[in-house]
Amino acid sequence: MWMKTAGSLLLLLAMPVIAEETAKATTGGPDRAQGTLGTLLSLGAGLVAVIAVIYGCAWIIRRMNGMTGMNNNAIKVVSVMAIGARERIALIEVGGQQILLGITPSAIRTLQIFEEPIVDAGNPNSGDFARRLQSMIGKSWTAPTKE
Structure with a gap:
């Protein structure tokens, strides 16, 4: 050809x-x-x-x-949500546990480690991720209202 x-x-x-x-x-x-x-x-x-x-x-x-990672199935990114212009929250699965990470341009911090999976890694677009995460953390994702 x-x-x-x-x-x-x-x-x-x-x-x-x-x-x-x-x-x-x-x-x-x-x-x-x-x-x-x-x-x-x-x-x-x-x-x-x-x-x-x-x-x-x-x-x-x-x-x-092909040489970048020998076992690409060890870490899975389940879901990522943008919080600000350069800040994100990512839910990753490692060794059967799901870990919630806060990602900024200067740091990556662990926010929560879930013992049991809160979102199915095979079906990450379940739509109720934010609701379940909100109930686990106990905080509201909406901006505070002015009184």
Whole structure:
């Protein structure tokens, strides 16, 4: 597939040179035609080299992404909720326990450790996460009303 694409691209890039070579063939000598052929071959080799480098980099990046974590199932992000512009609350599951974390740009703090799961990790979008969390903590998520 990519060989056809590279060949088509090489032919497309070579068209102006071929047209110039044909126009000058009637006036120029054989040395001029050999120089143009050498230019075409050099251009084609450079193009193939650039395409090979791009495919090589893509292969290396794919291989490195697999090495970031050996066991990706050990920690699961169950739910994340934005509290402010750069503050978030995240519920993660580690070793059968769910941990509520407060995340700011400068720190990550444990807010609560739940002994039994409060949200099913297989179905994180249950919709009652905020209600159950509010009942466990005992605080209201709404802003205080002005009196």
